[in-house]
Each structure stands twice: as structure tokens, then as C-alpha cells.
Amino acid sequence: DSGVTQTPKHLITATGQRVTLRCSPRSGDLSVYWYQQSLDQGLQFLIQYYNGEERAKGNILERFSAQQFPDLHSELNLSSLELGDSALYFCASSATGSMNTEAFFGQGTRLTVV
Amino acid sequence: QKEVEQDPGPLSVPEGAIVSLNCTYSNSAFQYFMWYRQYSRKGPELLMYTYSSGNKEDGRFTAQVDKSSKYISLFIRDSQPSDSATYLCAMGASGGSYIPTFGRGTSLIVHP
Numbered sequence: 026d027s028g029v030t031q032t033p034k035h036l037i038t039a040t041g042q043r044v045t046l047r048c049s050p051r052s053g054d055l056s057v058y059w060y061q062q063s064l065d066q067g068l069q070f071l072i073q074y075y076n077g078e079e080r081a082k083g084n085i086l087e088r089f090s091a092q093q094f095p096d097l098h099s100e101l102n103l104s105s106l107e108l109g110d111s112a113l114y115f116c117a118s119s120a121t122g123s124m125n126t127e128a129f130f131g132q133g134t135r136l137t138v139v
Numbered sequence: 140q141k142e143v144e145q146d147p148g149p150l151s152v153p154e155g156a157i158v159s160l161n162c163t164y165s166n167s168a169f170q171y172f173m174w175y176r177q178y179s180r181k182g183p184e185l186l187m188y189t190y191s192s193g194n195k196e197d198g199r200f201t202a203q204v205d206k207s208s209k210y211i212s213l214f215i216r217d218s219q220p221s222d223s224a225t226y227l228c229a230m231g232a233s234g235g236s237y238i239p240t241f242g243r244g245t246s247l248i249v250h251p
Contacts (some may be wrong), residue, residue: 027182058238067243068183068227081238115182123237124229125171126190130182 028052029118031131039139043104046134050097050118056080057099058124059091062133063112074099075122106138142166145228145242154251158215162228162242165209169230172204173239174213177225186213186226218249 028051038044050057059071070083074093085091088106093099103110117130145162152158160174170191175183187202189195189211195202201214211230215222225246231239 027184029182068241070238070241073238083238117182123231124239125173125231125237126188128185130184132182133180135180 027129027131029116029129029131031114031116031134033134034132035135035137037137037139038106040106040108042106042138043102044106044136046101046103046114046116046136048099048101048116048118048131050099050116051129054118054120054129055097056119056122056124057093057097058117058119058128059085059099059101060115060117060130061112062115066112068115071101073122080122103136108138111136111138142240143228143230143242146245147243149246149248151248151250152218154218154220154249156218156249158213158218158222158247158249160213160215160226160228160245160247162211162230163209164211164230164240166230166232166240167209168232169240170233171231171239172202172211173229173231174200174202175227175229175241177227177244179224183227215247218247220249220251223247223249 030049071085073081173188174186177183199216203212225244227244228242229239
């Protein structure tokens with residue numbers, strides 16, 4: 026158990042809908058990272074928050090947004106969903122602002138858009 | 140050319156074999172080299188990281204970095220069926236973004 030909790034584990038929704046994925050980082054970790062993993066694209070970095078502030082942005086679509094709350098949990102909002110958004114979404118956390126030496130991934134949320 | 144290249148496999152070996160997993164990269168700024176293990180339907184788990192060049196050993200696992208060739212390896216000795224997983228390499232630079240770039244992963248199957 027990495028200590029990073031993601032909910033829900035599975036999500037099935039229709040095209041055009043909006044969903045929210047939730048992540049609770051390990052106790053004491055200030056950084057939260059969101060990744061998308063699909064078979065054809067591998068693990069793609071979406072966005073990082075550090076202590077409530079956006080720190081880095083990757084290949085995140087405009088339809089997607091995220092935030093980190095004062096208690097350090099984070100939410101990833103996906104809207105106007107398309108079939109191609111079906112993927113595993115992972116959250117990771119680290120104590121510092123860097124993933125280069127330490128990072129802990131959650132179990133992921135499997136999103137299926139039908 | 141992708142920044143990080145990794146053969147997706149699958150790589151199938153008998154139990155007890157020495158496994159060699161490899162990645163190549165193109166970005167000379169990479170200084171941190173990481174290996175993650177991901178079991179099916181689970182999140183990636185950091186196995187080990189190396190800073191700059193050289194070798195690092197942890198139990199049955201050895202990570203090797205050759206910066207001159209832009210090539211990194213993970214060796215698994217005495218492989219076990221429980222080592223069957225996807226292994227992802229990841230690389231990060233010292234300055235600027237602290238977000239590593241991941242390889243696509245190599246699927247390893249260790250059969251009894």
C-alpha cells in the first residue's frame with residue numbers, strides 16, 4: 026500500500042458527461058501529480074500541484090482541470106468526455122516538489138467512456 | 140524520435156534467469172534515472188533511482204547508467220514469477236521541470 030488513495034476505482038460514464046476523480050496523498054506529502062495511462066500513449070503527465078498551487082503542467086486538455094485543497098487532497102475534473110478519454114488515471118504524491126527521487130502512485134481510477 | 144525509448148516486449152524468461160531491461164534516451168540533460176514496476180491493474184511502484192552515471196544495487200536488482208551511450212539498464216537476478224510485471228524507466232533533469240519522462244514500459248513474464 027503506497028499510502029496514496031484514489032477514488033473511485035472504476036467509473037463508467039457516457040460521452041459528453043463530466044466526472045471528478047479524487048486523490049488523497051500520503052500523509053505529509055505536499056505535491057500531487059496526475060497522470061493518464063492508455064495502451065497507445067503510455068504514462069502521460071497531466072498536471073502537478075504543490076501545497077495548493079499549480080506547479081507544472083503537461084499534456085492536459087482544456088476540458089480537464091484540477092485543484093488541490095487546503096487539506097492537500099486533489100481533484101481532477103474531466104468534462105465533455107470523449108471515447109478517447111477512456112484510460113487509467115493515476116495520482117502520485119511526493120514530499121517535495123520533485124518526482125526525480127521519490128514518488129508514490131495510487132491504485133488509479135479506470136475511466137470508461139461509452 | 141521520442142525522448143525515452145523502451146521496447147514494450149513482452150519479454151518471457153524462465154524462472155531463475157537473469158533479466159536485462161533497457162531504455163535509451165536522447166536528452167543530455169537527464170541526470171535522474173528511475174525504474175518503476177507496475178503490476179497489472181495497479182499503480183507504478185518506484186524500485187530504485189540513480190543519479191548521474193554508474194551502478195546501483197538493491198537486492199536482486201541492479202540499475203546501470205551509461206550516459207555516454209544514453210542507455211540505462213535494469214538487471215534482475217534469479218528472476219521469480221512474482222517479478223512478472225511491466226517495468227517502466229523514467230528520467231528527469233536537474234533543473235527546470237522536476238517531472239520525469241516515462242518510457243512506455245516493458246512487459247516481463249517469468250514462467251515457472
